[in-house]
Amino acid sequence: MADFSDIIDQNQMKEHMQNALKTGKVSHAYIISGENGSGKEYIARIFAKALQCEKKVNRNENIEACNECHSCVQALSDNHPDIITINHEKPGSIGVDDIREKLRDDVSIRPYESDYKIYIIPEGEKMTIAAQNALLKTLEEPPSYIVIIILTSNINAFLPTITSRCIVLPMKPVKDDSIRKYLMEECHVVDYKAMLCASFARGNVGKALELASNERFEELKNGTVELVSKLSGLEIYDIMDRVHALLAPSEENEKNSKKGIDTALLDEFMDILLFLFRDLLVYKATEEGEHLIFSDKISYIKSATQKCTYDGINRIIKNMETAKNRINSNVNIDLALELMLLGIKENL
Numbered sequence: 010m011a012d013f014s015d016i017i018d019q020n021q022m023k024e025h026m027q028n029a030l031k032t033g034k035v036s037h038a039y040i041i042s043g044e045n046g047s048g049k050e051y052i053a054r055i056f057a058k059a060l061q062c063e064k065k066v067n068r069n070e071n072i073e074a075c076n077e078c079h080s081c082v083q084a085l086s087d088n089h090p091d092i093i094t095i096n097h098e099k100p101g102s103i104g105v106d107d108i109r110e111k112l113r114d115d116v117s118i119r120p121y122e123s124d125y126k127i128y129i130i131p132e133g134e135k136m137t138i139a140a141q142n143a144l145l146k147t148l149e150e151p152p153s154y155i156v157i158i159i160l161t162s163n164i165n166a167f168l169p170t171i172t173s174r175c176i177v178l179p180m181k182p183v184k185d186d187s188i189r190k191y192l193m194e195e196c197h198v199v200d201y202k203a204m205l206c207a208s209f210a211r212g213n214v215g216k217a218l219e220l221a222s223n224e225r226f227e228e229l230k231n232g233t234v235e236l237v238s239k240l241s242g243l244e245i246y247d248i249m250d251r252v253h254a255l256l257a258p259s260e261e262n263e264k265n266s267k268k269g270i271d272t273a274l275l276d277e278f279m280d281i282l283l284f285l286f287r288d289l290l291v292y293k294a295t296e297e298g299e300h301l302i303f304s305d306k307i308s309y310i311k312s313a314t315q316k317c318t319y320d321g322i323n324r325i326i327k328n329m330e331t332a333k334n335r336i337n338s339n340v341n342i343d344l345a346l347e348l349m350l351l352g353i354k355e356n357l
């Protein structure tokens with residue numbers, strides 16, 4: 010039962026919505042933009058529920074939905090006749106027919122029993138130009154009761170005529186510390202894991218939640234640290250065999266793989282390595298375990314820092330940047346990884 014007080018950070022967005030709720034000055038069109046997993050729809054639904062609530066309440070200095078009235082009950086069960094989600098038939102695009110049938114031809118019908126008629130358009134960047142033009146007609150002459158909330162991970166996909174008629178509310182990256190606290194307090198994730206997931210999520214709450222519950226990530230993390238700890242005793246073919254075993258795509262993810270390597274896992278593998286060397290630098294400088302991202306690997310980190318130098322670690326990090334660029338520019342992934350891992354082996 011989510012409310013404004015459950016939203017982590019995003020103060021600017023909350024303030025804007027609270028202001029609209031307080032003054033009743035609600036815009037006819039909003040764009041909420043942010044990465045996948047950042048919580049756009051979560052916030053849009055909190056806003057929609059509060060707008061429609063029949064007896065809004067003041068809680069913790071926020072105007073919130075009462076969660077008890079007829080409208081709230083309908084919104085909470087995703088069954089509100091005046092909160093309409095525009096789903097699309099084709100997975101890859103929102104076509105002109107989707108917008109015409111579900112929105113443009115529908116807006117003239119007054120709300121059933123609420124003050125507003127709210128349309129939520131997820132994945133708005135998938136609207137074709139024709140669909141955007143159909144939407145524009147409504148945006149130009151909106152009936153007084155309508156509120157359109159477009160959600161998007163790519164604001165640049167919209168015609169300027171669309172963006173200029175919407176209030177654009179960008180999602181901001183959430184602070185690592187806020188995510189860590191949230192995972193610990195609300196999801197009962199243990200402290201070292203919460204810290205790790207918060208660091209990897211780079212401000213994206215959905216990503217952090219996914220990582221916290223993803224066993225594959227845990228395996229990848231342990232496997233990667235183990236590989237690094239054994240590098241000095243391994244030949245390159247052995248190293249690459251182990252990398253391939255770590256990064257092998259699951260059956261359902263076969264299509265997102267290149268030469269037997271799952272590209273999403275590869276991104277995480279690179280991040281794990283970078284954070285691990287960051288930890289080595291931190292531990293070398295402070296000899297304290299409490300600020301480490303991989304605090305569960307402290308015994309390895311301790312022993313590794315005794316052998317390596319600052320210069321060595323910095324060379325490794327530079328090496329990794331080169332490898333990342335090579336991978337992004339589509340050179341042979343195996344070759345880029347081989348060179349990078351040899352560089353790590355030499356400098357550790």
Ligand SMILES: [Zn+2]
Nearest residue numbers: 062075078081
């Ligand atoms: Zn209510």
